[in-house]
Amino acid sequence: MDNLPLLTAGVTLLAGVLAVLGVHTYASGRAQRQALVERMTQTGELTAGPGRRRFHALDRRLRATARGRRLERRIAATGLDITPGEYTLAVLAVVVAVYLVVGAVFAPFFGVVAALLALWGARGHLAWQRAKRTEAFINQLPELTRVLANATQAGLALRTALAMAAEELDDPAGSELAIVADQLAVGQSLDDALGALAERLPSRELMVLVTTLILANRAGGQVVSSLRNLTQSLEERKETRREVTTMLSQIKVTAVAVPLLGLGFLLMINSMAPGALDRMTGSVVGQAATLIAFGLYGLGAFLIHRISRIQV
Known part of the structure; x- marks a missing residue:
């Protein structure tokens, strides 16, 4: 009993040491976990941290299917900060909202057509985001080649030059090159890593690089x-692409304005004769004529788009 104060001090000291070790281990593990989450987010294996996301069950179900995995790869290629589950629920919400609004303004048949167009537009939105990201990457290619040339001239290896460019350039070039650098760090060959980059952002300029x-x-x-x-060469192509885009802007506006004029005429007819659209789409002949009209509008927009599509 005479050594009780000394024993108590020893136990207290031991508990303090164990507490410090426990806190250090916890902080180290948390830092490693955060680093792993960030690396998986950059490579597309994980689109966000679990603490910021919802619908985990739906995400797991989607990732278990081939279609869900393809959707996840398409979303990763766009650079959007969204999971497949969130995207799917957002698309369903938009489709239902479009059906209710258009059906109430025009006619129930137009609501069905608008819902199908919204479903098609959701897929087209991903393609547009991917094309937008690819275009932004193409605009950064002259700066990227300049950084790589300076790094290799300074005696750095090509792998090191790519990692340095990933740190210096802004998105999307910085994040895409960071994925390449991570793939090279885990042992993937340079050919495969750069080939995967060309597949994510397909373009003639990137393929040349x-x-x-x-x-x-x-x-x-x-x-x-x-x-x-x-x-x-990339600087000259960049200027040429900008000039071509400016020259074709009026044609692209026309391709959008013509279908909008058709919708405006429908609203005018329905306001002048209330219930006219309901009577028009109440028969099979009227529904067929409406679908043919929408198809002709779509065909016209498609032809205008193809005519104004110039490869530079």
Whole structure:
């Protein structure tokens, strides 16, 4: 009993040491987990941290199917901060809202047609976001080639130059190159990593850059001079693409304005003769004529888009 104060102090000291070790272990594990989540988010394996997301059960069910995995890859290619479950529920909510609003304003038949168009538009929205991200990446290619040329001229290896470019460039080039750098860090070959980048963001300019880097990595040669020449070519193509886009802007507006005029005429007819659209779509002939009219409007917009599509 005489050693009770000394024993108490020893136990207290031991408990304090164990508490410090426990806090250190917890903080280290939490930091490693956060780093893993960020790396998986960049590679597309995980679209967000679990604490910020909902609908985990729906996400698991979707990822268990081939269609859900394809949807997840399409979303990852767009750079959107959304999970497949959130996207699916958002699309369903928009489809139902469009059906109710259009059906109330025009006629129930138009609500069904608008819901189908909204479902098709949701898929087209992903394609548009991917094209938008690809276009932004193409605009960064001259800066990217300039950074790679400077890094290789300074004596850095191509893998190191790609990692440095990932840190210096803004999104989307920075995040996409960070994915390439992570893939190279885990042992993937340069050909496969750059090939995956070209598949995520398909474009002729990026394919030229990827081919140049792969050939230079395989056979060696003057990488710096090749990148310098490619930088100048990409700058000229960038200016040409901007001029072409400006010249074709009026045609693209026409492709959108013509279908909107048709909808405006329908609203005018329904306001002048209330119930006219209900009577028009109340028969099979009227429904067929409406579908043919919508098809002609869509065909016209498609033809205008194809005519104004110029490959630079």
